[in-house]
Amino acid sequence: MTRSPGNGRRRSVLISIKTKLGTLVVVSVFITTGLLVVALHTSTELRFITVFSVITTLLITQFVAHGLTAPLDEMNTVAKGISHGDFTRRVRGADRRDELGDLASTINRMADDLEAEDRHRKELVANVSHELRTPIAALRAVLENVVDGVSAADPETMRTALKQTERLGRMVETLLDLSRLDNGVVPLRARRFEVWPYLSGVLKESNLAAARRGLASGSGHHTRKDVHLHLDVSPPELTAHADAERLHQVMANLIDNAVKHSPPHGRVTVRARRGPYPESLDLEVVDEGPGIPEQERHRVFERFNRGAVSSPHGKGSDGGTGLGLAIARWAVDLHGGSIGVAESARGCRIRVTLPGIPSPRG
Numbered sequence: 013m014t015r016s017p018g019n020g021r022r023r024s025v026l027i028s029i030k031t032k033l034g035t036l037v038v039v040s041v042f043i044t045t046g047l048l049v050v051a052l053h054t055s056t057e058l059r060f061i062t063v064f065s066v067i068t069t070l071l072i073t074q075f076v077a078h079g080l081t082a083p084l085d086e087m088n089t090v091a092k093g094i095s096h097g098d099f100t101r102r103v104r105g106a107d108r109r110d111e112l113g114d115l116a117s118t119i120n121r122m123a124d125d126l127e128a129e130d131r132h133r134k135e136l137v138a139n140v141s142h143e144l145r146t147p148i149a150a151l152r153a154v155l156e157n158v159v160d161g162v163s164a165a166d167p168e169t170m171r172t173a174l175k176q177t178e179r180l181g182r183m184v185e186t187l188l189d190l191s192r193l194d195n196g197v198v199p200l201r202a203r204r205f206e207v208w209p210y211l212s213g214v215l216k217e218s219n220l221a222a223a224r225r226g227l228a229s230g231s232g233h234h235t236r237k238d239v240h241l242h243l244d245v246s247p248p249e250l251t252a253h254a255d256a257e258r259l260h261q262v263m264a265n266l267i268d269n270a271v272k273h274s275p276p277h278g279r280v281t282v283r284a285r286r287g288p289y290p291e292s293l294d295l296e297v298v299d300e301g302p303g304i305p306e307q308e309r310h311r312v313f314e315r316f317n318r319g320a321v322s323s324p325h326g327k328g329s330d331g332g333t334g335l336g337l338a339i340a341r342w343a344v345d346l347h348g349g350s351i352g353v354a355e356s357a358r359g360c361r362i363r364v365t366l367p368g369i370p371s372p373r374g
């Protein structure tokens with residue numbers, strides 16, 4: 013059986029502390045033995061030799077013990093700071109070649125992770141507050157005008173209020189998906205299905221949703237009607253094995269994002285091909301927009317990231333909440349697949365790979 017590099021490193025680390033303690037014992041024994049030999053060959057009294065030997069051994073032990081316990085005191089101080097919400101302090105000595113250096117590195121990594129989580133939590137509160145404030149303010153303005161008699165409660169006014177209410181509902185639904193994502197309570201219900209009729213339904217729903225809401229803005233559903241959606245499935249009888257509901261989240265968000273960033277009368281193509289494994293699937297969503305700069309590609313699937321494009325193309329397209337692609341990545345990860353930005357001569361190309369039926373483990 014082979015050992016991992018990490019286990020080998022850990023074993024060598026354990027030897028390091030043992031070596032220090034063993035060296036301390038050996039040195040103490042040698043000092044005591046040497047002094048006893050000196051006492052036997054000289055006229056020095058044995059009691060003086062014994063006292064000197066004890067003092068020397070204690071001094072050496074104290075020196076070694078201080079080198080071992082001082083980092084522990086610092087780690088204790090840093091750990092107490094972390095427990096009180098101070099994630100800025102770090103432990104020195106992470107480069108030590110013993111268990112204490114390994115422990116210092118672990119504490120520093122933990123502090124880095126907690127600091128990042130705390131920063132993300134604050135960003136989450138700030139971004140959610142900002143996203144909810146806009147439709148709430150618009151809905152309040154409409155209702156105040158109706159109550160004050162500035163505008164009548166006619167169908168057009170009520171439709172405006174309904175659009176903002178629907179936008180709030182979509183935001184809340186997105187946040188609920190995010191909560192399920194974090195809590196890991198969403199099960200995966202994979203089944204076999206035919207790809208062509210399935211993706212045709214996804215594209216049809218996307219077009220119907222845009223037509224129904226007109227120019228209303230929202231996250232997760234595009235509102236532009238000037239972009240042509242094209243489906244390319246080969247072979248036509250292609251089948252796949254995945255959770256249809258979760259895959260719908262992926263494709264709806266990718267199509268929504270592609271449409272938002274398409275030029276007027278642009279084209280969004282959804283391609284599906286057979287993957288290398290049984291019932292596996294390779295998907296691509298390609299648009300004709302400005303594309304994603306290479307330095308931004310690793311961030312497009314982060315929460316609340318809206319990309320480097322300052323304003324989407326086309327009337328009726330807003331920036332969304334920046335959660336769609338994060339949820340898409342989560343759904344793909346749930347399948348054990350992969351999602352990423354692929355090279356494209358024009359526009360943006362998002363590639364999704366689903367593993368299909370997992371192979372039985374022997």
